[in-house]
Amino acid sequence: MSHETEPIVSDEEKEILQEIMNIAFGNATADLAEVIDIYVVLSVPNIEILGVGAIPNFIEKSVKVYSEIDVVEQKFWGDFNGSGLLVFPNNAGRELINVLDEGGDVDSFEAKPIDNLEKDILMEIGNILIGACVGKVAELLGTIVTYSPPQVISNDNNNEYSYFIDSFDPNQSAILMKTVFKFKDQDISGLLLLLTNQESIEWLKQALNAFMESYE
Amino acid sequence: MAKTGIKCFYGVLRMIFSQIFDMINSGIVILDRDLKVVKWNRWMENYSKIPANDVIGKSIIEFYPNLDNAKFKRNVKSVLAFGNFSFFSQKLHKYIFPFKALNTLGVKFDYMQQNCTMGPIRGENNSIEYIYIMVQDVTEVAAYEQKLIEMNIKDGLTGAYNRRYFETRIKEEFARHKRYSRPFSIIMQDIDYFKKVNDTYGHQAGDFILTSFSSSVAGRIRNVDILARYGGEEFCCLLPETNLKSAKLVAEHVRHLVEQSIYKFKNLELKITVSQGVAELNPEMSSHEIMLKRADDALYEAKKTGRNKVIGWEEKNQNT
Numbered sequence A: 001m002s003h004e005t006e007p008i009v010s011d012e013e014k015e016i017l018q019e020i021m022n023i024a025f026g027n028a029t030a031d032l033a034e035v036i037d038i039y040v041v042l043s044v045p046n047i048e049i050l051g052v053g054a055i056p057n058f059i060e061k062s063v064k065v066y067s068e069i070d071v072v073e074q075k076f077w078g079d080f081n082g083s084g085l086l087v088f089p090n091n092a093g094r095e096l097i098n099v100l101d102e103g104g105d106v107d108s109f110e111a112k113p114i115d116n117l118e119k120d121i122l123m124e125i126g127n128i129l130i131g132a133c134v135g136k137v138a139e140l141l142g143t144i145v146t147y148s149p150p151q152v153i154s155n156d157n158n159n160e161y162s163y164f165i166d167s168f169d170p171n172q173s174a175i176l177m178k179t180v181f182k183f184k185d186q187d188i189s190g191l192l193l194l195l196t197n198q199e200s201i202e203w204l205k206q207a208l209n210a211f212m213e214s215y216e
Numbered sequence B: 001m002a003k004t005g006i007k008c009f010y011g012v013l014r015m016i017f018s019q020i021f022d023m024i025n026s027g028i029v030i031l032d033r034d035l036k037v038v039k040w041n042r043w044m045e046n047y048s049k050i051p052a053n054d055v056i057g058k059s060i061i062e063f064y065p066n067l068d069n070a071k072f073k074r075n076v077k078s079v080l081a082f083g084n085f086s087f088f089s090q091k092l093h094k095y096i097f098p099f100k101a102l103n104t105l106g107v108k109f110d111y112m113q114q115n116c117t118m119g120p121i122r123g124e125n126n127s128i129e130y131i132y133i134m135v136q137d138v139t140e141v142a143a144y145e146q147k148l149i150e151m152n153i154k155d156g157l158t159g160a161y162n163r164r165y166f167e168t169r170i171k172e173e174f175a176r177h178k179r180y181s182r183p184f185s186i187i188m189q190d191i192d193y194f195k196k197v198n199d200t201y202g203h204q205a206g207d208f209i210l211t212s213f214s215s216s217v218a219g220r221i222r223n224v225d226i227l228a229r230y231g232g233e234e235f236c237c238l239l240p241e242t243n244l245k246s247a248k249l250v251a252e253h254v255r256h257l258v259e260q261s262i263y264k265f266k267n268l269e270l271k272i273t274v275s276q277g278v279a280e281l282n283p284e285m286s287s288h289e290i291m292l293k294r295a296d297d298a299l300y301e302a303k304k305t306g307r308n309k310v311i312g313w314e315e316k317n318q319n320t
Helices: A011-036 A052-062 A092-100 A114-140 A158-166 A198-213 B002-023 B042-048 B070-082 B139-153 B163-180 B194-201 B203-220 B244-260 B288-304 B315-319
Strands: A040-042 A046-051 A069-077 A082-089 A151-154 A173-183 A189-196 B027-032 B037-040 B086-088 B114-122 B128-137 B184-191 B226-231 B234-240 B263-265 B268-270 B274-280 B310-313
Touching: A011 A040, A011 A046, A011 A114, A011 A173, A011 A198, A011 B070, A046 A052, A052 A082, A052 A173, A052 A189, A069 A114, A082 A092, A082 A114, A092 A114, A092 B070, A114 A151, A114 A189, A114 B070, A114 B086, A151 A158, A173 A198, A189 A198, B002 B042, B027 B042, B042 B128, B070 B086, B070 B114, B070 B128, B139 B163, B163 B184, B163 B226, B163 B234, B163 B288, B184 B203, B184 B244, B184 B288, B194 B203, B194 B268, B203 B226, B203 B234, B203 B244, B203 B263, B203 B268, B234 B244, B244 B274, B244 B310, B274 B288, B288 B310
Parallel strands: B274 B310
Antiparallel strands: A040 A173, A046 A173, A069 A082, A069 A151, A082 A189, A173 A189, B027 B037, B027 B128, B086 B114, B114 B128, B184 B234, B184 B274, B226 B234, B263 B268
């Protein structure tokens, strides 16, 4: 519990981050609706500082309501460095087809099996939601990030899921921003987590202070 | 002086970058916010057969109408609105630009397999003014992957599916047919006196018989059916949506075909027969193992009662 005796971010910094997240997520939802016709409601984000080793547990606890989950994971890098995780209940892919495919515009690239279609939909939604939120946070903090391709991990595939869990380095600390998202008019909700790598925490502290100063 | 120095420096940089742009072994397309082509590198010229001068200033959709779909446009918008990156992976999309594929490793693809990335290019004040699309040719990797998948599910000698794949499929079919209570049958097949072929004419002749038998059966069943080599000279057919009566008919066709065939190996003319046991899924069978056991029992009976015949497992057999 070293982070309790020696907090990696001060309460004030945490507050600023919380404020930035509020603004960023608000902008993101507005733009998503306006530009891409995706109507999603994001709850007020909440920020936790955790040892990375505690994250798998944290995810499991947060999504206990669903027995089977799909996680869309996407890394982003730059000054602001970390990963976005979107946790969906297992059957969400099928229902999300309705959110995206307006007017029965079936995929025109090539016909593909339904499993792939679901995966594709999850990845695309993941890519857009994570990108929108991370992008807006980055914008407020005056930086630009690059994204790696998203991947979908199901916890009903044991191998995949345990590789994913093992990929967390337990010796690191992370700032974890958590919000619940819900698709309007659609009974689909899930969790959006943004993890900040330890490497970028120093930069983040500076950026947060710079953000504050610009308002003083 | 200093000014011309900087100018000169940028001139050199521009020269370097424009050479890299054309030398790189990937496609790079730069579009403006209206999807008009701004840049089209030499790789794109080469594979699309469209010279840069013909495409620049025109909408990409004009040349590639397949991009006129909701997904592509949505991704364009998310790049422009959020500075997002979008990914069109080969696994999911195969390609976004239909370019001719060279055949790799004997695996035939209609079009070059591509991994594509789309992202923002910013102008002054960080505003997003252009979109880039990077195209990577991954046909060879996709071909390797396809080969590996094939090796993983097929029997190397006969080209029938292997036992492991069969086990996976029978479990899946079993679950599906239990749920929707559609008919579902299997045929267990065993080549009669196969050991004799091996002992008399050698293993090469035996291998030839296995391969020939496998292709005879494969030619007899439907596309949705599965023929697997279960072990040694034992094969098994999965017949979804098929009841016992039809499955027995299929088995009878196979039996007849094999009996009539003369298998020519070098200067030998070999004849074989096959014994078959057929079982249809019924509510009494609580697992796929039981279903397999029933077919196997029927096969045993076919063997015991004279070979070269088809026996179906019927519930009345249960007490015998």
